[in-house]
Amino acid sequence: MAVFYILLLFMIIAAIIAVETKDLLSSIICVGAIGIGTSIMFLFLRAPDIAITQIVVEVLGLIILIRATISRDLTFITGDREFFGTVISVVIIFVIFLAGIKVFETLPDFGTPLITEVANAASNTYIKEGFAKTGAANIVASVILDYRGYDTLGEATVLFTSIIGATIILRKKAKKMLEEPDK
Amino acid sequence: MPYALCFLLFMVGLYCTVVKKNIVKIVIGLAVMEYAVNLFLIMLGYRTGGTAPIIDKTYLEPVTGQITAGFINTSVDPLPQALVLTAIVIALGSLALMVSMCIRIYEKYGTLDITEIRRLKG
Numbered sequence: 001m002a003v004f005y006i007l008l009l010f011m012i013i014a015a016i017i018a019v020e021t022k023d024l025l026s027s028i029i030c031v032g033a034i035g036i037g038t039s040i041m042f043l044f045l046r047a048p049d050i051a052i053t054q055i056v057v058e059v060l061g062l063i064i065l066i067r068a069t070i071s072r073d074l075t076f077i078t079g080d081r082e083f084f085g086t087v088i089s090v091v092i093i094f095v096i097f098l099a100g101i102k103v104f105e106t107l108p109d110f111g112t113p114l115i116t117e118v119a120n121a122a123s124n125t126y127i128k129e130g131f132a133k134t135g136a137a138n139i140v141a142s143v144i145l146d147y148r149g150y151d152t153l154g155e156a157t158v159l160f161t162s163i164i165g166a167t168i169i170l171r172k173k174a175k176k177m178l179e180e181p182d183k
Numbered sequence: 184m185p186y187a188l189c190f191l192l193f194m195v196g197l198y199c200t201v202v203k204k205n206i207v208k209i210v211i212g213l214a215v216m217e218y219a220v221n222l223f224l225i226m227l228g229y230r231t232g233g234t235a236p237i238i239d240k241t242y243l244e245p246v247t248g249q250i251t252a253g254f255i256n257t258s259v260d261p262l263p264q265a266l267v268l269t270a271i272v273i274a275l276g277s278l279a280l281m282v283s284m285c286i287r288i289y290e291k292y293g294t295l296d297i298t299e300i301r302r303l304k305g
Contacts, residue, residue, distance in 0.1 A: 001231075004185050005185065005188070008185060008188040008189065008192070009188070011192055011218070012188065012191055012192050012195065015192055015195040015196065015215050016195060018199075018211055018215070019195060019198065019199040019203070019208070019211070019212065019215075024205070024207050024208075027207075027208065027211060028211070031211055031214055031215070034215060034218055035218065038218050038221070038222055041222060042222075042225060045225050045226060045229045045259070046229065046233050046234060046235040046236075046259045047225050047235065047259070047264045047267075048235055048237070049264060049268060050221075050225060050264055050267055050268055050271070053268055053271050053272070054221075054271055057271050057272065057274070057275045060275055061214070061274075061275055061278050064278060064279050064282050065207070065210070065211075065278070065282060067282065067286075068207060068210075068282040068285050068286055069207055081202060081203075081204055081298065086202050089198070089201045089202050090198065090202070093194055093197055093198055093201070096194070096197075097190065097191070097194050100190050101187055101190070104184070104186040104187055104190060107186060107227075110184065110185050110186060110226065110229070111229060111230060111231030112230070112231070113227060113228045113229065113230055113259070113260045114227075114260070115228075115230075115260050116230065122262060123228075123260045123261060123262040124255075126261055126262065127236065127250075127254070127255055127258050127261065128250065128255055130261075131238050131250055132249070132250075137237060137238045137239070138236070138237045138238075139236035139237070139238070139258070139261040140236055140237075140261050140264045140265050140268065143261055143262060143264075143265035144265045144268060144269075148265060148266075151265075151266070151269055152269065155269045155272055155273060158273050158276060159272060159273065159275075159276045161276075162273075162276030162277060162279060162280045163276065163279065165280050165283075166279045166280050166282075166283040169280075169283045169284060169287050170283045170286065170287065
């Protein structure tokens, strides 16, 4: 139990450094520290598939973020917006935080998930019948690829669309000049 | 309480997104918020002393091949894990899209400062 608090505090400290440091490159490295903290925490939360995916996505995301900042001249401009607006934002965020703490008190305690209380939840069906019906020893894989296969199809579509969008935005020049008429 | 610390992490990301001027910092704030939300969803399914939802031989009845009650009573919730797996990959796609927009804005305006990008002002 204590390991969760230690990892969460590590991640919060890394996040604060990432937000407040002036140099963009060290900020990105702190984002990598948050990501690896998340990955280790997923391992302790008994979610090995998520931990593997998180570490791969983390490396790719760091490469993408470094691509955005390296060899840019002005990596040191940071600083807040107008002082008055900043104060109002901080106050509003603090109020949201206090309200959210009240909401979290109504949740079941950490370590007792809803599947222990609701007998016929969907997850219970997956755990009980997943192996017999799909033959997958990994229940997460059976949920992704069998019970909720359409979700994975949608995920692939979103990924494809975002990569197409990034390619189009980064394209150096149009294939056709503007004044050239359509044929 | 771990939920509250996770929510604090989310709030750090929200503060970064709202207050900072640098667009790369705003992207970083969004990434921190994504970490916090994914972590919260996985934490919702955790069971104290639970095992990962992966079946090995010790969880199968030797004769009938059925799952033992021990696995059903100790496995963590597999549904949030399956959905968060989708969310992590989608987060990578959206990060790539946001970063490519940042690169384009830098090429067009020569700055990463969001208050100096005049043409985006309403």
